[in-house]
Structure formats: structure tokens, C-alpha cells
Amino acid sequence: MSQNQTPRPTESELEILQILWEYGPSSVRFVNDKLNEEREVGYTTTLKLMQIMADKGLARRNTENRTHIYEAAAGESDTQQRLLNRFLDRAFKGxxxxxxxxxxxxxxxxxxxxxxxxxxxxxxxxxxx
Amino acid sequence: MSQNQTPRPTESELEILQILWEYGPSSVRFVNDKLNEEREVGYTTTLKLMQIMADKGLARRNTENRTHIYEAAAGESDTQQRLLNRFLDRAFKGxxxxxxxxxxxxxxxxxxxxxxxxxxxxxxxxxxx
DNA sequence: TTGTTTTTACGAATGCTTTCGTATATACTT
DNA sequence: AAGTATATACGAAAGCATTCGTAAAAACAA
CATH class of the missing domain: 1.20.5 (Single alpha-helices involved in coiled-coils or other helix-helix interfaces)
Known part of the structure; x- marks a missing residue:
């Protein structure tokens, strides 16, 4: 039996995924800096979110080095398609x-x-x- | 000074708005019955949600009679447009x-x-x- | 009138998301 | 080696959405 599909990201998680999709595998520091170009976010807040994303299977991480590197587990288009389908159902009755x-x-x-x-x-x- | 725009509905609220848009001004009982055609929802759950929607300004209600009648405060297209814009930003970077x-x-x-x-x-x- | 049904009101429990404080480990600097 | 900076881990608080139990009021039926 293989794993289920990756779950639907929350809004904050999606924000982080956008960065991972755009820049590729990244450290928490890098992602947090990018987020802070938009709005103020504490470092540990971003860290926690990314840890949760790894838990949930939304992101994979390489922990070989001290600075862990995270990457999106699912592709941008796949994720967009899934979000779109759901949004379509909810807001436009499909x-x-x-x-x-x-x-x-x-x-x-x-x-x-x-x-x-x-x-x-x-x-x-x-x-x- | 006039009121701000109506806030963004949550998913459950949107579900109720869909019913109000489709059938027009309705009682809690009616909405709850409609919801229960899809999935089980307690009556007081629906009541509470609709009361919150009235509080938030998502719905208006007529309390003249014992059975209150609720109607959507904003039009379907307007709401869809606002939801779409937001979704577009989040999921498709605009x-x-x-x-x-x-x-x-x-x-x-x-x-x-x-x-x-x-x-x-x-x-x-x-x-x- | 008394009991049953229907309705609103209120408050609280649950669960999920977001935020962050604190502790600890690791690396770097002087 | 000692002090500073940077990283992860953990737990808990705060906020919001959802669900529902219980009470009180109003309408209805016997």
C-alpha cells in the first residue's frame, strides 16, 4: 500500500510552496527572508510551518547538513489543478x-x-x- | 462613515449562501434541510452559522415573525468575483x-x-x- | 390548561491554523 | 576556549471555524 495523495495546503503553506516552486529547494532562512519582503513573519513561525509541511508530506527535506533544505513534494500545476477543482466546486458549483x-x-x-x-x-x- | 464591504465567507458560510442565492430568502429550517440533502448537519449548527452570518453582515434577516427569514447580503456574482480574485492571487499569483x-x-x-x-x-x- | 413541538439564544467544547517563546545543539569568531 | 550567531525542536498560546448541548420563549394540540 502506498501513501495517499499529498494533502491540500493551507493558505500559509501555499505561500511557502510558491517560493519553493519559484526558487527550488531552499532553506528556512531563505524562505523566511522572501516572506518578509511581503509582510513581517518570525523566523520560528516559518520554521514551524515548514516542519509541519514536511510532516504532512507537502514538502520533503534534506537533513544531512545542519541547515535543512526543503523542496515542494508536489508540482505547481498538479497542486493548482487540485485547488482549482475544489474552488470551482465551492464557489461556482463546479x-x-x-x-x-x-x-x-x-x-x-x-x-x-x-x-x-x-x-x-x-x-x-x-x-x- | 458607512460600513465596510461584506467580509469573505468561510466555506460553510459559502455553502449556505449558495442555498440563499438559489432559493431566495429562507428560514433556518429550510436551509438546514437543504444542507442535509448533502450531509448530516445539526439544526443548531446551521442556526448558529446563520446568526454569525447576520452578525458579520453576510446575510440580512427579518425578525418580525417568530421564524426568522435570512437572505444573502451580497449578490452571487459579486461574491464570486471577490473570491476569484483572491484565489487567483494565492494559487496563481494573480x-x-x-x-x-x-x-x-x-x-x-x-x-x-x-x-x-x-x-x-x-x-x-x-x-x- | 397542560404537554408537545418548533424556534431562537447562548455558551462552551473541539479542532485546525498561525504565531512565537524557550531550550538546546552546532558552527563560527576572536 | 569563550562568546556570539545561527539552526532545529518542542510546546503552548491565541485566533478562528465548526459543532452541538441546554435553556428559554413562542406556538400549537389535546
């Missing part, structure tokens, strides 16, 4: 359409981005075989 | 594009829905003036 319409409607989307979406739609449509 | 691509890519979207989105894109493109 209607991806409604949500996409809201997102496109209210976020001023650039022409280039619209082109990208059109390209994606064409790709999806042609995959129908 | 990139609506990335999220839309994920949503379209992984949710099997029907041809009709794709057409709707194409229509929306055309509308956005033509609004450029």
Missing part, C-alpha cells in the same frame, strides 16, 4: 464555464492573451477525434 | 491566464461552451475602442 467567463470578463486581458486562449480552444476542438 | 488555461485544459469543456467562450472573446476584442 461550473468551469461560469468561472472562466468571470475571469475573462473582469480581468482586463491583453490581446496576446486572448490569442493564446483562442489557440488553446482550437487545439481542444481539433483533439476531438 | 495570473488569470494561467488559471483559465488550466480550467479549459483539464475540464472537459463541451463544444457549446467553447463556442460561448469564443463569443465572449469576440465581444471583448470588439470593445477595444
Amino acid at each position: 461550473s468551469a464555464m461560469k468561472m472562466v467567463m468571470q475571469a475573462l470578463g473582469n480581468h482586463k486581458t491583453s490581446p496576446e492573451e486572448l490569442d493564446e486562449i483562442k489557440a488553446l480552444i482550437r487545439r481542444i476542438e481539433s483533439e476531438k477525434d | 495570473s488569470a491566464m494561467k488559471m483559465v488555461m488550466q480550467a479549459l485544459g483539464n475540464h472537459k469543456t463541451s463544444p457549446e461552451e467553447l463556442d460561448e467562450i469564443k463569443a465572449l472573446i469576440r465581444r471583448i476584442e470588439s470593445e477595444k475602442d
Whole structure:
């Protein structure tokens, strides 16, 4: 029997994951410094959170050296997909359409981005075989 | 000085708001029954939640009769928009594009829905003036 | 009127997330 | 070697969301 899927991260955990995804395996010090560019967070607060994340299986850590190095256990896209599905259910009763319409409607989307979406739609449509 | 914006609903509160949006002003009994179609929830649990929602300004209630009637204070679209913006920031660092691509890519979207989105894109493109 | 049902009100327990103080170990500096 | 800086570990406090027990009031039924 293998382990279950990694659990859903809390908001603070997600904030840390974003940093791990962007910069790769990092020390607590590094992550805490990054967090403090946004808002004040105590070092031991970040440490504790990252320890919990390792416990939960959200992050892996290398403890060979004194300074432990943490890395995200799950990929960014996988995690986003899971969070998105859940959010979709809760806030939009599962209607991806409604949500996409809201997102496109209210976020001023650039022409280039619209082109990208059109390209994606064409790709999806042609995959129908 | 007027009141601040209505606060962000928690997950349980959102569940109740969905019912209020769908069925309009409702009693605690009605909402609790609806919730119980999905999962078991005690009556006083629902009552308490709805009282808190009234406190927070998420719902308004009419207390003229013995059975209080609650209604959502904010509209569904407004609330969805606010939740979406926040979710976008947290999970997708604010990139609506990335999220839309994920949503379209992984949710099997029907041809009709794709057409709707194409229509929306055309509308956005033509609004450029 | 007396007992039953339905409703609101209140408070408290539980559980989860976040924050941080303190202790201890390890490395670095002089 | 002694003192300072940096790291992990641990536990507990604080805050918030959720759940529910109990009491009191109001309506209804016999």
C-alpha cells in the first residue's frame, strides 16, 4: 500500500510552496527572508510551518547538513489543478464555464492573451477525434 | 462613515449562501434541510452559522415573525468575483491566464461552451475602442 | 390548561491554523 | 576556549471555524 495523495495546503503553506516552486529547494532562512519582503513573519513561525509541511508530506527535506533544505513534494500545476477543482466546486458549483467567463470578463486581458486562449480552444476542438 | 464591504465567507458560510442565492430568502429550517440533502448537519449548527452570518453582515434577516427569514447580503456574482480574485492571487499569483488555461485544459469543456467562450472573446476584442 | 413541538439564544467544547517563546545543539569568531 | 550567531525542536498560546448541548420563549394540540 502506498501513501495517499499529498494533502491540500493551507493558505500559509501555499505561500511557502510558491517560493519553493519559484526558487527550488531552499532553506528556512531563505524562505523566511522572501516572506518578509511581503509582510513581517518570525523566523520560528516559518520554521514551524515548514516542519509541519514536511510532516504532512507537502514538502520533503534534506537533513544531512545542519541547515535543512526543503523542496515542494508536489508540482505547481498538479497542486493548482487540485485547488482549482475544489474552488470551482465551492464557489461556482463546479461550473468551469461560469468561472472562466468571470475571469475573462473582469480581468482586463491583453490581446496576446486572448490569442493564446483562442489557440488553446482550437487545439481542444481539433483533439476531438 | 458607512460600513465596510461584506467580509469573505468561510466555506460553510459559502455553502449556505449558495442555498440563499438559489432559493431566495429562507428560514433556518429550510436551509438546514437543504444542507442535509448533502450531509448530516445539526439544526443548531446551521442556526448558529446563520446568526454569525447576520452578525458579520453576510446575510440580512427579518425578525418580525417568530421564524426568522435570512437572505444573502451580497449578490452571487459579486461574491464570486471577490473570491476569484483572491484565489487567483494565492494559487496563481494573480495570473488569470494561467488559471483559465488550466480550467479549459483539464475540464472537459463541451463544444457549446467553447463556442460561448469564443463569443465572449469576440465581444471583448470588439470593445477595444 | 397542560404537554408537545418548533424556534431562537447562548455558551462552551473541539479542532485546525498561525504565531512565537524557550531550550538546546552546532558552527563560527576572536 | 569563550562568546556570539545561527539552526532545529518542542510546546503552548491565541485566533478562528465548526459543532452541538441546554435553556428559554413562542406556538400549537389535546
